[in-house]
Amino acid sequence: MNRLEQHLRAVRDQGRKILVPFLTGGYQDRDTFVRLLLACQDAGADAVEVGIPFSDPSADGPVIQATSATALEAGTTADTVLADVAAARARGLEIPAVAMTYYNPVLAAGGPGFARRAAGAGLDGVLVVDLPAEEAGEFAPAARNAGLGTVLLVAPTTPEARIPGVLARCSGFVYCVSVAGVTGDKRPAADTVAELVARVRRHTDLPAVVGFGVHDPASARAVGAVSDGVIVGSALLRAVDGCTGGAAVAAARSFLGGLRAALDKRAGA
């Protein structure tokens, strides 16, 4: 079992809700990005998702589109993101890190070769948004051989009959997409999320973590109550937007601290 899955299963089995922030790699600049990774850990995140920016992020809403464009303009590549994760590891980042990206930058970075370099840099898993189960066979074996978890999405549109096939290719955790939409777009409805997570849990005991639309302590608490935890990206990046350097790091720590407290309150209640 890869380290990502081991760690998240352990968190869940302790009765703690999983908190996974998403950061756009190289945003706002390389140094701030490394400090933001460490801030996630300081604020009580259980893992972190690292976006490798792509020029054409068709599954992302306006916030991640904008942070991706900023990062690319500053010269961010798959390899600078891996180097930054390695730098954060050297500075004490211990929580698992999952690369989240699109397939084209992965292909350009060498496909299987990218998987090996990612593992070497201290990544623990990979989620390629535009590799659904049908196409996962092209990259998932290389990722698994490199020791990476291969996270797949389950969406509200996914019929139950598809779920076993998706899960057969999925490891680390199941990324449950709370709403049919793009990142940061709509607000999830608690009953829809509960129904989705229940559908997933009928087929696996992998941690079921919910992303898309979790934006504040209240929504984190509501979604966490019916799942194993939450992923938060656009709202975190929005909280960071408008300040730079140390202030941005402080903003991230404060925002995530609020989510952590909300999740913990629910878990202890």
Added chain:
Amino acid sequence: MTDLQPRGHYGPFGGQYVAETLMPALIELERALDAAADDPGFRAEFRALLADYVGRPTPLTRADRLAAEFGGARIYLKREDLCHTGAHKINNTVGQVLLARRMGKRRVIAETGAGQHGVATATAAARFGLGCTVYMGAEDVRRQAPNVERMRLLGAEVVPVAAGSRTLKDAMNEAIRQWVSRVETTFYVIGSVAGPHPYPRMVRAFQRVIGDEARAQCLEAEGRLPDAVVACLGGGSNAMGIFPAFLDDPVDLVAVEAAGEGVPTGRHAAAIAAGRVGVLHGMKSYFLQDDHGQILEAHSISAGLDYPGVGPEVAELARSGRVRTAAATDAEAVAAFHRLARTEGILPALESAHALARVGDLAREKGPDGVVVLNLSGRGDKDLATVLAWDGGEGGQR
């Protein structure tokens, strides 16, 4: 269908590279397409619309004064410029809108570059009373104002897309985002043989009438098949409209990409000549991209060819050698536009003018006994401002 095996690959190209949220919609679409293809009622309705609404069959016009410019083979023009709305795009949008209605969808969305596919989608949606929203790069909205007005007159909502390079690829990204948000009620009408399976197959199926007609018309006029068929190539809808009827024949198939200011300048849209294998918009194919897999902006004087990729089946036909590719620059396309206007009395679309720019080479290659068929995919009225600006010196300064 729960085996979740890869579908819709053409050699190493094609596939379904989309987020999970869209996969069920693609599976639903494929089932509906298969059912429609097996339904004589659907096929008859499609044929009737092509005849009575689009205006098919379009003629195959012998172009002797154009051919005389080159002194080689006889040249025939497949007159898609005479279709309703002025281009071949309507063949496909009528088919997809019929399918959308059959699937019970009340609303269609589309991406558009120059606006031709947007106009064709708005037209078909109006004909069947479906809501229509068209996503168009903000830069294209500015450059193609008359087509924006046409779409609005047809009852469509036109949404300018301010992200990225503000052109066709960004419009397609936004259409995908909007589709994912309303996937249960909305049908996405893609305009080229591009995108995830089953779109390339579906668009080819609705466009292949071009080649089926042209093949029969050439046999009628010449008593034999042509020696070569030539079409311009952006995403590939008009090329994959005319080529399939000839794939099993001893006929040269030539696709002409947009070389923009010249392939060596980097300012072009020649994805096969200068692109690398990658994944965008749901398909694996050739794309213009940098060493890190970031998609590059395409450039062509023709907005309809201004796309950094190409459909997967065309990519495979080029890779296998069945389709030969060539390229024509902006300047060559404008020269070919003028040549056809003056020799045949036809203003071609700047897209089609790229094929016209290479037809002389083919005519000379095939010699005086040869026959060449060219897909004249659209008419050039929409391009008057562009051509006049070029002639006024703007083109020379770029």
